[in-house]
Amino acid sequence: MAATQEEIVAGLAEIVNEIAGIPTEDVQLDKSFTDDLDVDSLSMVEVVVAAEERFDVKIPDDDVKNLKTVGDATEYILKHQS
Amino acid sequence: MSKIKPSKGAPYARILGVGGYRPTRVVPNEVILEKIDSSDEWIRSRSGIETRHWANDEETVAAMSVEASGKAIADAGISAEQIGAVIVSTVTHFKQTPAVATEIADKLGTAKAAAFDISAGCAGFGYGLTLAKGMIVEGSAEYVLVIGVERLSDLTDLEDRATAFLFGDGAGAVVVGPSKEPAIGPTVWGSEGDKSETIKQTVPWTDYRSGEVERFPAITQEGQAVFRWAVFEMAKVAKEALDAAGLDPADLDVFIPHQANERIIDSMVKTLKLPESVTVARDVRTTGNTSAASIPLAMERLLATGEAKSGDTALVIGFGAGLVYAATVVTLP
Ligand SMILES: CC(C)(COP(=O)(O)OP(=O)(O)OC[C@H]1O[C@@H](n2cnc3c(N)ncnc32)[C@H](O)[C@@H]1OP(=O)(O)O)[C@@H](O)C(=O)NCCC(=O)NCCS
Numbered sequence: 001m002a003a004t005q006e007e008i009v010a011g012l013a014e015i016v017n018e019i020a021g022i023p024t025e026d027v028q029l030d031k032s033f034t035d036d037l038d039v040d041s042l043s044m045v046e047v048v049v050a051a052e053e054r055f056d057v058k059i060p061d062d063d064v065k066n067l068k069t070v071g072d073a074t075e076y077i078l079k080h081q082s
Numbered sequence: 083m084s085k086i087k088p089s090k091g092a093p094y095a096r097i098l099g100v101g102g103y104r105p106t107r108v109v110p111n112e113v114i115l116e117k118i119d120s121s122d123e124w125i126r127s128r129s130g131i132e133t134r135h136w137a138n139d140e141e142t143v144a145a146m147s148v149e150a151s152g153k154a155i156a157d158a159g160i161s162a163e164q165i166g167a168v169i170v171s172t173v174t175h176f177k178q179t180p181a182v183a184t185e186i187a188d189k190l191g192t193a194k195a196a197a198f199d200i201s202a203g204c205a206g207f208g209y210g211l212t213l214a215k216g217m218i219v220e221g222s223a224e225y226v227l228v229i230g231v232e233r234l235s236d237l238t239d240l241e242d243r244a245t246a247f248l249f250g251d252g253a254g255a256v257v258v259g260p261s262k263e264p265a266i267g268p269t270v271w272g273s274e275g276d277k278s279e280t281i282k283q284t285v286p287w288t289d290y291r292s293g294e295v296e297r298f299p300a301i302t303q304e305g306q307a308v309f310r311w312a313v314f315e316m317a318k319v320a321k322e323a324l325d326a327a328g329l330d331p332a333d334l335d336v337f338i339p340h341q342a343n344e345r346i347i348d349s350m351v352k353t354l355k356l357p358e359s360v361t362v363a364r365d366v367r368t369t370g371n372t373s374a375a376s377i378p379l380a381m382e383r384l385l386a387t388g389e390a391k392s393g394d395t396a397l398v399i400g401f402g403a404g405l406v407y408a409a410t411v412v413t414l415p
Contacts, residue, residue, distance in 0.1 A: 040127070040128070041128075041306070042128060042306075042309055042345050045306055045309050045310050045313065046313060046349055048310075049310060049313060049314045061304075061306050061307055061310065064306070
């Protein structure tokens with residue numbers, strides 16, 4: 001079953017917490033991964049790999065750089081999850 | 083049909099000795115910054131690298147190999163004449179023929195040991211070790227010298243931000259010989275040639291010779307794609323090698339992954355859920371990425387500093403241009 005927006009944000013929060021050690025409550029739709037959440041370009045790759053597994057989506061390298069905020073990633077996953 | 087007498091090998095093989103050679107010149111990040119727009123902080127945070135060694139004119143692929151091998155042979159407690167084969171993994175010996183292994187075998191004073199080079203990028207050590215194990219168990223050599231050696235500084239474009247800070251030079255060698263107990267596990271290895279574009283030499287030598295390109299060839303990579311492959315696929319391969327050896331992460335004493343980038347190492351440690359008790363090689367910090375040489379160099383350092391000891395169980399995994407990979411579990415010499 002496809003995940004809802006809320007579930008995706010909660011899932012991303014857990015992933016970001018695991019990878020960058022940021023408290024889950026800080027992971028909000030308007031937050032930028034690099035500027036607000038201490039996720040650099042390489043941690044972002046790890047976030048993407050974890051999100052792909054968790055939400056059953058494919059996020060190619062070329063699309064990763066467009067995912068600036070938690071909202072961008074959430075929208076992408078909502079649209080592409082199978 | 084005549085009956086052919088088969089060769090007689092040892093029941094198992096093990097690493098008996100290890101040696102390393104690091105070039106005398108230590109190159110800090112400041113030197114790298116002369117040619118690229120970057121910072122010490124960026125390089126450290128993205129790769130863990132603080133310094134690397136670059137070879138001088140005398141520190142050739144053969145010379146560094148002879149130094150490292152001499153130490154490995156002494157560590158193994160054998161003499162050079164006992165070595166039946168010399169396998170050299172390198173991508174930076176700039177003379178296509180003859181194989182540099184023959185010169186090394188001669189300089190070491192082996193008794194006409196079989197000698198050849200292999201090309202398996204950063205997986206070269208695991209490929210060489212697997213060949214050596216097979217030769218010893220099959221009986222075509224009693225002792226085999228496996229050398230990983232690179233002068234990557236010769237194949238680095240110092241103006242390329244994606245690679246200038248990454249590579250270093252050096253040689254690492256191990257002596258592999260007979261064993262009564264299994265001490266080198268099954269190898270999990272393979273290639274993914276569909277990803278050959280992600281790490282490669284910019285252009286073939288012939289394009290440079292013909293003047294088609296003016297810039298000397300260098301190694302180039304798609305950093306993010308390589309990083310993704312390494313953290314995602316290589317953690318799985320490492321796990322498969324553990325499973326193939328019948329071990330759990332908790333059975334390990336040491337983890338020696340190819341020293342490509344400390345961030346890849348960190349990620350693998352996490353994904354593999356290695357317990358705190360496992361010593362992790364982080365030689366990349368002061369050696370950079372030395373491709374085929376990185377695993378034996380890191381192994382030698384861990385043993386020299388006492389962070390690892392003889393008899394410890396170590397998971398080793400190499401991966402790189404090809405893309406190729408090889409992982410196995412070994413007992414440390
Ligand atoms: C090389 C590597 C460290 C680069 O990191 P990266 O995060 O992929 O770098 P990117 O090219 O995506 O760039 C990310 C940001 O850093 C900047 N950047 C790139 N190279 C830089 C450098 N040398 N110094 C400073 N900043 C740099 C980019 O401009 C970009 O900034 P922006 O987001 O403001 O545009 C990384 O990809 C890597 O190590 N990959 C694995 C390589 C490897 O191990 N290869 C050998 C395997 S055997």
